[in-house]
Amino acid sequence: MSAESLQESFAAIHAASRRHIVVDWATRQHRLQQLLLLLKEQQHAITAAIAEDFGQRNPIETSVLELIPSTQAIQHALKHGKKWMRKRPVKTSWLFLPASNHVLPQPKGVIGIVVPWNYPLFLTIGPLVDALVAGNRAMIKLSEHAPVFAALMARIIPLYFQDDEVNMVTGGAEVAAAFCALPFDHLLFTGSTAIGKHVMQAAAPNLTPVTLELGGKSPVLIHDVRHLQQAVARIMYGKMVNAGQTCIAPDYLLIHHTLLDDFVAAAQAWFAKTYPKWEQNSDFTHIINTQQNQRLQAYLDEAQIQGARIMALAPAKEGLIAPSLVIDAPNHCALMQEEIFGPILPIVTTASLDDSIHYINARPRPLACYVFSQDSAVQERCLQEIVAGGMCINEVLLHVVQDGLPFGGIGPSGMGAYHGKTGFDSLSHLKAVLVQKRFNTMGLMGPPYGVVIRSLLKILKP
Incomplete structure (x- = not known):
């Protein structure tokens, strides 16, 4: 993929994310179901492509290590995603009553996902599930070291998703560098610690938040x-x-x-x-x-x-x-x-x-x-x-x-976490909201400072 076509693809998916800021559960559910359908209909082609890339990998091993966990992640998101979307009431300090507080999860927009070669399916689907259940759209850079799988995914994803919903990117190191430099709303990278440092540098000029799933010596x-x-x-x-x-x-x-x-x-x-x-x-x-x-x-x-x-x-x-x-x-x-x-x-x-x-x-x-x-x-x-x-x-x-556990590293082994609700929260903007009632006491807090505020300070001061 050329730099020009990469920019065009990003511009289209970014514009779509800004046109459709509110993404209801029916839309998210449909996208997850499409992903599940893809795995069901394309599983034999996927296992064959991965085996070809490795030279030898038993289809049963791919099913156990990649297909089944990917399917379970989608099913987990379908079961719990609607609940994760709800606004989350938060306790309000008595001082500010009768106001109320809550947290409202909103889609971030466009999520960039960089996939390594070692588990090309699972490390594509896992982050994508979290992006979709959170109401986002996604661009995915597939590994050039698993070229047969990358070509397959680039060919079949358009059968299940619009280009401005999920977009697959193929190419070598130069494409990967240009991809990481795009102004995503969040960038999730899985790979080595050394490359992770370059990813952070590429994301920094855009202040793109990053989740880095790195390696190290476990x-x-x-x-x-x-x-x-x-x-x-x-x-x-x-x-x-x-x-x-x-x-x-x-x-x-x-x-x-x-x-x-x-x-x-x-x-x-x-x-x-x-x-x-x-x-x-x-x-x-x-x-x-x-x-x-x-x-x-x-x-x-x-x-x-x-x-x-x-x-x-x-x-x-x-x-x-x-x-x-x-x-x-x-x-x-x-x-x-x-x-x-x-x-x-x-x-x-x-x-x-x-x-x-x-x-x-x-x-x-x-x-x-x-x-x-x-x-x-x-x-x-x-x-x-x-x-x-x-x-x-x-x-x-x-x-x-385990979809109920966060997955992520610390320090040289990574930054941030995803999977399940943790992934939903990581790829959502958790917006803080205060709702004030018509009749409230906030007017007593401001100038001119009188007896009420002076009495209140006596209670509040340490």
Whole structure:
């Protein structure tokens, strides 16, 4: 898409948003139902496009990771959206009675959404649901690294929406930069921390508010040996599903040194059982492209040169990095500094829970943190002392698909949150309203200042 056509598309959708400021529930409901219909009618084309972009991704994995959560998000919005739209009464201080206060949610207008390649459907539909239920229109920049999916969405969205309702944008980095510089009413970006900084810079001249869903190194902590097999199964699933190309995947493991051998043995057994004959296994998603595969291999090579032990869980496959555990990787190597985004799990041994908590808090605040312990005191301590965008206890990943929970990071892992009512509120203008009654006492508060106001000040002054 050229810069000129991008500007034309924005101008059209922006003008429509200003013509139709009031967006009733029937309109919002219809748009959400159209989105649901799109998923129903196009699901096979969508899963095939995503599989082609990745080189291999089982349609069942796409259904579980993307189609079902997307459908549930739409259904949640359809069930609750009308209630979210209502004005919200707020208590009025006695001093200003008989006035009344309320908050009125209004559509912001046009929402810009920038979609990454790793979950191209879910990270398109999730923000779009929140934009539509809040009464907005949306322009969506699809990732050039998932070109088949992007072309499909650009082709089918006009079958379900008018161009001035939902508009798909395709193109490379230059288009993305121009897209982020448009004067949106809100911009929601999902991607890396490094690119997130550029997005903020692009949005700043327009004072466009931003929601940044970034990444980082999400830790997982195992505290005790009870139910270790179950913990291993969940951690390894979270690391290997979508080949680790998940922003909230367990990035590294903290475990007491006495449990290391047991964890490694259990992880090896889990992988062999879950992905038998890995080289030919169609259940394991491929790394998206050669560039990402080479990046991951460089991380492994550097760590190994610097003394780390690389424990491959399967033989390498041509053009595809072998899933691996990494032990004793130096803290300064890229594997321990950068978000991995692949099927590699570094393991850090610690001497105590104090050490584990300190290790996490000494680093940039993560998007997610996972704690495996059956001890309620340990659970509570981790919840209180570790600052992260979100947390799971004895589980991984699943907080992201809970429509009642906000999803977002903190600091380097993100800014703002969305999903469900949180997303509705984020993409609405929550207008403060005071309604005054005809007969009121406000006239007594102004000059000339007399006995009444002087008596009132005696009550109100500290």
